[in-house]
Amino acid sequence: MKDETYSKLTLEELKAKEKTYRISFYITLILQMLLAVLTIYLAIVKKQFAFIAISSGVLPSLIFMYQNLKKVQEEIKNRI
Numbered sequence: 001m002k003d004e005t006y007s008k009l010t011l012e013e014l015k016a017k018e019k020t021y022r023i024s025f026y027i028t029l030i031l032q033m034l035l036a037v038l039t040i041y042l043a044i045v046k047k048q049f050a051f052i053a054i055s056s057g058v059l060p061s062l063i064f065m066y067q068n069l070k071k072v073q074e075e076i077k078n079r080i
Contacts, residue, residue, distance in 0.1 A: 014076050
C-alpha cells in the first residue's frame, strides 16, 4: 500500500490494519525461526542443504511486512 492510501483511512481503520500487520508479521517471524531450526537439523543430521534457499527466501517478505507495519504506526502517531 502507498502512503497516500493510509492518509485516506480513518484512525480506527488504521488501528485495525496495524493489528493485522503486527499479527501476520509475528506469525511469519515465528515460522521463519522454526524453518531455520528445521534447516539446521536437516543440514547437520540428514546432509540435505536444499532447504537453506527456502529458509532465506522468506526474509525479504519479513522486511516488507515490517516496513508496512512501521508506515501504519507512523501514520497513527501523526494523527494522535
